[in-house]
Amino acid sequence: MTGNTLFKLGDWGIYALFIVTVLGLPLVMDDVFWLNRISKYLVYGMLGIAIALSWGYAGILNLGQGLFFGLGAYMVAMSLKLQSYTSTQQGSDMPVPDFMLWNAEPGAPTELCCIVQGSWLWLPFQSQWFGMAMAIVLPVLIALVLSSAIFRLRVSGVYVAIITLALVLLVRLLIIDAQPITNGFNGLTDLGWLTVAGIEFDPYMVSTYYVVAVSTCVVLLLTRWLVSTRAGLILQSTRDDPNRSRYLGYDVAAYQVFFFTVSAGIAGFAGMLYVIAAEFASPSFLDITFSISMVVWAAVGGRSSLIGAAIGAILINTIEATASETEMFQEAWKLIIGVIFVLVVLYMPRGLAGLAQDLLGRISSARGSGDKQAARSGAPAE
Amino acid sequence: MTETLFIGLSLSSILLLIALGLSITYGAMGVINMAHGELVMIGAYTGVLSGIYLNLNLLFALPLAFMVSALLGLALERLVIRRLYGRIIDTLLATWGVAIVLQQLIRLEFGLSFFGIHVDGLGPGLQSMDVPSFLTQPFEIAGVPIQTYRSFIILVTLLLTLLTWFLMYRTSMGVQVRAIMRNPQIAAACGIDVRRVSAFTFAYGSGLAGVAGVLLAGFKTVMPEMGASTVVDGFLVVVVGGVGSLLGTVLASAMLGQINGVFAILTNDILARAIVFGVVIAIILWRPRGLFSFRSR
Numbered sequence: 001m002t003g004n005t006l007f008k009l010g011d012w013g014i015y016a017l018f019i020v021t022v023l024g025l026p027l028v029m030d031d032v033f034w035l036n037r038i039s040k041y042l043v044y045g046m047l048g049i050a051i052a053l054s055w056g057y058a059g060i061l062n063l064g065q066g067l068f069f070g071l072g073a074y075m076v077a078m079s080l081k082l083q084s085y086t087s088t089q090q091g092s093d094m095p096v097p098d099f100m101l102w103n104a105e106p107g108a109p110t111e112l113c114c115i116v117q118g119s120w121l122w123l124p125f126q127s128q129w130f131g132m133a134m135a136i137v138l139p140v141l142i143a144l145v146l147s148s149a150i151f152r153l154r155v156s157g158v159y160v161a162i163i164t165l166a167l168v169l170l171v172r173l174l175i176i177d178a179q180p181i182t183n184g185f186n187g188l189t190d191l192g193w194l195t196v197a198g199i200e201f202d203p204y205m206v207s208t209y210y211v212v213a214v215s216t217c218v219v220l221l222l223t224r225w226l227v228s229t230r231a232g233l234i235l236q237s238t239r240d241d242p243n244r245s246r247y248l249g250y251d252v253a254a255y256q257v258f259f260f261t262v263s264a265g266i267a268g269f270a271g272m273l274y275v276i277a278a279e280f281a282s283p284s285f286l287d288i289t290f291s292i293s294m295v296v297w298a299a300v301g302g303r304s305s306l307i308g309a310a311i312g313a314i315l316i317n318t319i320e321a322t323a324s325e326t327e328m329f330q331e332a333w334k335l336i337i338g339v340i341f342v343l344v345v346l347y348m349p350r351g352l353a354g355l356a357q358d359l360l361g362r363i364s365s366a367r368g369s370g371d372k373q374a375a376r377s378g379a380p381a382e
Numbered sequence: 383m384t385e386t387l388f389i390g391l392s393l394s395s396i397l398l399l400i401a402l403g404l405s406i407t408y409g410a411m412g413v414i415n416m417a418h419g420e421l422v423m424i425g426a427y428t429g430v431l432s433g434i435y436l437n438l439n440l441l442f443a444l445p446l447a448f449m450v451s452a453l454l455g456l457a458l459e460r461l462v463i464r465r466l467y468g469r470i471i472d473t474l475l476a477t478w479g480v481a482i483v484l485q486q487l488i489r490l491e492f493g494l495s496f497f498g499i500h501v502d503g504l505g506p507g508l509q510s511m512d513v514p515s516f517l518t519q520p521f522e523i524a525g526v527p528i529q530t531y532r533s534f535i536i537l538v539t540l541l542l543t544l545l546t547w548f549l550m551y552r553t554s555m556g557v558q559v560r561a562i563m564r565n566p567q568i569a570a571a572c573g574i575d576v577r578r579v580s581a582f583t584f585a586y587g588s589g590l591a592g593v594a595g596v597l598l599a600g601f602k603t604v605m606p607e608m609g610a611s612t613v614v615d616g617f618l619v620v621v622v623g624g625v626g627s628l629l630g631t632v633l634a635s636a637m638l639g640q641i642n643g644v645f646a647i648l649t650n651d652i653l654a655r656a657i658v659f660g661v662v663i664a665i666i667l668w669r670p671r672g673l674f675s676f677r678s679r
Contacts (some may be wrong), residue, residue, distance in 0.1 A: 173659070296475060
């Protein structure tokens, strides 16, 4: 067996192991509370994939991925808010979110169209499918416009990071400022459940876990396929040397725009799933801390490995949740996490995935020399 | 109107103090120091603690905070940043980890809280610093009331900017720093001790953050999270002004501070900040290298 096939086997083995573990988890774990939690971490894993795609494969560091996640979350949350009991029981034909009533001026009609200024924006969200579609369409549209501007103007490197960072902060402030229609700092809480064909997806139900788990696996495999296509290979060449790719006749910006937009779409989808599992949307999704955390998860897991970044995100969040509830670590866990980040960047720049690759490499080289030895010892016997 | 401009000016000067340090570390060394905000926070805590334990007032806390933050910056450079030169994004991530550690150290009172010991002035709660009375009494110039503390901030910023300009453009150390900014390899080939100069530069930039912290503590609550938002603002100023350009940093902070101040009056604080971010995005798209910058590096 050559080292190369071993690598490939190891690679597929890890993917298979991941998918089997994620899908088989409910069989061994019947604690719905933990299942719900893990479904949230799977969503974070999806964010890790999105980051690895744009950062690892395209070389574009997006420090504002929270923008797409947040918008996806808000779009679905608006729909689910209108389905909630408090919204449908306001004595109007159409559902009206409770916070709008608190913000309404005295004498304003209790109608979604005009209870507060701008509330008509909510009208189409009465359809749950509209909200779910917008959760992907809106991030994709914004990413398309933004990345076209960025990459056509050949802005690169740190400056892309700064533009995305400034944009996520900008939108966060707009959401907070539009308090009458977004509920400002408090975000959208008290949501209804996703209902498909009469089945209600209670977040604390195994079926909801499966919705998230299957989505994560599908996104993982699709992205893995995408980077192995011709377009994915060209993308990696634009990362390594944009000028040479340009001289070879490739439209570098087009590839960058496409993958940046795909990454944004994944983040929007993740935002949608998060709301279904966590039942709230808040401006904290657009906090700078959250966006940088995603990058850190990907860095710990391995920035240039899709599955590495996903595992990094899931692992860090699970450890955080466990550590913050263990009495001994209750206060110190954040400190420990900070130290781990520094150590990983200093000593393990390729993250967990790099560690796994080195391990596989060592095994395969040991195997390789073993094969040679076997061949040598076998030779005289012939 | 003059009052609006004056408030804008004092906002600008705090922004400038924070950005000045970042501009030096980013410009000279290509390091995105996300822990810069935490150095500001440490400066603020130095002010609070020196008030409680040493009974020093704000004027004496300023040099003390400069020393504390500069030493911390020196340690940070030695332990972490030195290993990451040339890997700009990694400096961002590693210093982000450092920022979390520094915040937690203050929150956990340097670990003493594990042993049930409480240190006054530390911990997760809110702290405040007293401003000496001669800095709080407003005075009038030609019938216009002027807030003394705000003018004090502007004065300190002015002095430190002049000092920085002097160090950078009138001393041999400054020549070496600027040489490193343009091209570290050639600078090293010319016999400049790049490591030593970089370490000093980083310490100086960190010290400026400490001073900014004390000044902030005079009108804002001091808490472990206070630094986190300042670093983003400071960084935007540096990029808009043009990396490594002192003049650019000064003008960009003046511009962004004034935009913030004016729109805060016209609309509200939140929208004013949103407008600032919008302006920043437009400028970076239009001129990625910032308004004032030299080419090459």
